[in-house]
Amino acid sequence: MLLEFKTSNFKSFKDEIVFSLIPAAKQKGLDYSIINKQIGNKNYKAVCSSVIYGPNAAGKTNIISAIDTFKQIVLRGHINNSEETQSPNFAAYSLELIANNALVEALPVCFYIKFIEEELLFEYSIKLDLGKFLEIDYKRKIVEEELSINSKKVFFRTDTSLEVFKTKELKEILRDDVVIQFDNLKAIALSNIHDNELFLLNGFKNIYSSKIVSILTNWFEKKLNTYCRADLLNFTKSIDDNKENSVYIEKTIDEAAKTFGINSNDLGYVKDEESSKSRLVSVFNESKTAIPAKVFESYGTVRFVNIFPIILKILVNGGVLIVDEFDASIHPNALMNIVNIFHNDEINIHHAQLIFNTHNPIFLNSSLFRRDEIKFVERDDQTHLSYHYSLSDFPTATSKNGPGVRKGEDYLNNYFIDKYGAIKDVDFSQIITRIVKAKKG
Numbered sequence: 001m002l003l004e005f006k007t008s009n010f011k012s013f014k015d016e017i018v019f020s021l022i023p024a025a026k027q028k029g030l031d032y033s034i035i036n037k038q039i040g041n042k043n044y045k046a047v048c049s050s051v052i053y054g055p056n057a058a059g060k061t062n063i064i065s066a067i068d069t070f071k072q073i074v075l076r077g078h079i080n081n082s083e084e085t086q087s088p089n090f091a092a093y094s095l096e097l098i099a100n101n102a103l104v105e106a107l108p109v110c111f112y113i114k115f116i117e118e119e120l121l122f123e124y125s126i127k128l129d130l131g132k133f134l135e136i137d138y139k140r141k142i143v144e145e146e147l148s149i150n151s152k153k154v155f156f157r158t159d160t161s162l163e164v165f166k167t168k169e170l171k172e173i174l175r176d177d178v179v180i181q182f183d184n185l186k187a188i189a190l191s192n193i194h195d196n197e198l199f200l201l202n203g204f205k206n207i208y209s210s211k212i213v214s215i216l217t218n219w220f221e222k223k224l225n226t227y228c229r230a231d232l233l234n235f236t237k238s239i240d241d242n243k244e245n246s247v248y249i250e251k252t253i254d255e256a257a258k259t260f261g262i263n264s265n266d267l268g269y270v271k272d273e274e275s276s277k278s279r280l281v282s283v284f285n286e287s288k289t290a291i292p293a294k295v296f297e298s299y300g301t302v303r304f305v306n307i308f309p310i311i312l313k314i315l316v317n318g319g320v321l322i323v324d325e326f327d328a329s330i331h332p333n334a335l336m337n338i339v340n341i342f343h344n345d346e347i348n349i350h351h352a353q354l355i356f357n358t359h360n361p362i363f364l365n366s367s368l369f370r371r372d373e374i375k376f377v378e379r380d381d382q383t384h385l386s387y388h389y390s391l392s393d394f395p396t397a398t399s400k401n402g403p404g405v406r407k408g409e410d411y412l413n414n415y416f417i418d419k420y421g422a423i424k425d426v427d428f429s430q431i432i433t434r435i436v437k438a439k440k441g
Contacts, residue, residue, distance in 0.1 A: 001037055001046050002224070002320045002353055006112040006125075007066040011091070012059040012379060012386035014100055016110065019063060021046040021353065024372035024392035029407055032343050033370055035351045039121045039150060047373050049342050052357035053364070053415070054377035055424035059386030060357035061228065063377065064324045065089050068226035069098065070111040070126075075220055077201030079128055079140050089228040095140070101133040102384055108143050117219040123148040124216065126198065141195035147204070149212070157199045162190050164208065174209055223319035225310065231325045235306040237269040237278045246270075247283055247290050253309060260304045260334060263297055267305060280305060300329040311338060318350030326356035335360070339368065364411040371405060376422035391420065 008016035023034060023045050037044045054060045072092040076082060082093040091097040098109055112125035126145045131138025145157040152167040166182050178185065185207050192203030205213040227233060237250060249268035257267045264282035270290055272279050281290040282297055293302055307323075314321045327335050341347050342354045363369060372392035379386045394405040405414075414420060 001035055001044070001116040001351060002113075003044065003046050003116065004112075004114040005067055005070075006110070007070070008110045009100065009103075009107045010066045010069070010098055010109055010111075011062045011100060012384065013062060013066070013388070014103070014107075014385045015387075017063070017386075017388040019050075019067075019375070019388065020372075020390075021050060021355075023047055023370075024390070027370060027372050027392055029366075030343075030370045032345055033373065035353075037116050039116065039119060044116060044121065046353070047370060048348065048351065049339060049354045049369065050356075050373045050375055051363045051369060052355070052375045052377060053359075054357075054422045055379075055426075056359075058377045058379040058422065058424075059388070060377045061324050062386060063388065064226060064322055064355075064357065065091055065228055066111070067113075067224070067322055068092055068228055069095075070113065071220050071224055071226055073111075073126070074124075074198065074201070075217060078197045079130070079142065080196055087226075087228050088232055089226075095128075095130050096134050096136050096138070098130055099133040099135075100385070103132060106130070106132045106135070106138070115219060115224075117223065118215050120215065121150050122216055122219075123151075124200070139195075142198065145199055147200060154212075155199065155204060157193065159195065162186065162193060162199070164189065164204075170209070170212075173212055178208060222317075224322075225314060225319055226322045227310070228324045230307060230323045231303060231328045233303075233306045233310070235280075235309050247281060248278070249283065252312070253305060256308050257301065257305050260301060260308075261298075262301055264293075267293060267297070298329075300331065303329050304334065314352045314354075315341065315348060315350065318352050320353045320355065323354075323356040327358045327360050332360060332362045336362065336368065339363070361412045361415060364415050366408050366411060371407075374411065376420060378422045394420070 003020070003022055005019045006016055007013060033047050033049060035046045035048055052060045052063065068087065068089045069092040072082070073079060079095060081095060085093045099106065106129065109128045109130055110125065112123070114121070114123045116122070124147050127143040129141050129143050131140065141159050142157070143159055147154045149170065152170075153165050154167065154170055155162065155164045164186060171179055189203045189207050192206065193199055194202070200213060200216070237248065247268040247270055249266050254266050254268065262282070265285040266283040268281055268283050268290065269278040270281050280293040280302065282293045283290045293305070311321065339354065342352060364374065372390055374391040375388065376391070377386055377388050391405060391411070396404050396406055415423060
């Protein structure tokens with residue numbers, strides 16, 4: 001269960017942003033959106049969805065990119081670049097792309113995350129010195145790194161020092177020999193610290209607790225599902241070698257595709273002759289033939305079939321689904337149904353969470369999303385810096401500080417009359433008029 005993510009000095013976000021799924025104080029209504037977890041004698045709550053609004057180039061994608069970049073750094077265990085790119089988020093693999101391109105001096109890039117997994121509350125943060133924008137040869141280093149479990153600090157590392165704390169919670173997880181030699185292991189741990197490597201994935205994992213690290217990294221890898229440019233997703237199905245020339249129809253996906261809308265009799269997968277991967281095909285029962293789905297089906301259908309298995313996996317196993325361009329070419333009715341499924345306690349029994357950005361105003365609905373689930377991103381035209389805030393940040397009554405937002409208001413209409421910000425007037429008429437007149441002249 002994701003509770004909170006913070007970052008600063010990441011691309012267009014210079015000041016720290018707090019992307020929170022913790023319910024806002026005194027926010028009432030739509031209580032089915034609330035997830036509860038008991039850790040010790042304390043109860044933690046989180047909303048199960050969030051939608052992000054803002055004009056083009058405001059920084060909506062940068063929030064998702066920041067979460068994905070943090071995830072990839074944690075799984076790699078270092079802050080070197082990686083040649084293995086698994087997504088269109090190039091900043092996750094070429095870290096010289098992270099810094100804001102307007103900054104004249106290098107500022108540390110900070111990441112922080114708070115989540116619950118296996119009845120443990122994790123808080124993990126890193127502060128990185130990556131140099132300035134496009135400074136490829138800069139000698140990078142980890143300035144600070146901190147891990148807390150159940151609100152008790154486990155270790156705190158700087159570029160010159162290390163402290164590992166023998167808390168009651170940590171002692172219960174450590175092996176007996178580690179507990180006995182706890183203080184003596186510090187010297188060994190210090191020798192395992194390198195400027196560009198995470199202590200979590202190296203010294204702490206090898207010396208203190210591989211179990212703790214396994215729980216944390218497993219959550220990052222399997223439960224924190226981030227997709228930048230989801231419109232480029234291409235889901236593939238594993239097919240046995242002996243099925244190379246036959247069509248494999250996944251019953252659940254085919255049924256969902258038919259509910260969504262297809263032009264053929266079925267959708268299935270065929271193993272590609274030139275690779276071990278499968279490709280999506282339209283199947284015609286009369287002639288028993290199959291052709292590439294992208295040739296015959298609508299782009300929206302292909303997009304839906306590529307993302308539906310991921311949605312299904314999250315709902316079946318639990319976790320967080322964070323999607324950029326989630327609603328591209330998919331009908332709003334289908335999207336609203338998916339959101340409602342995440343809100344349905346009887347279906348979403350594993351407390352899966354959905355976060356996505358959009359331009360579609362249909363989700364600005366007080367009967368669909370709570371105020372603390374609706375987020376905005378705005379970018380200053382002068383500084384080119386982005387700012388993030390929630391609809392629940394507005395007071396409930398109009399004051400000298402700005403307009404109020406009451407429960408049940410017409411959020412959609414208020415957004416388009418610029419009551420909440422994060423919207424931009426776009427007018428191409430002057431550009432086109434100038435070109436037309438120039439052409440005529």
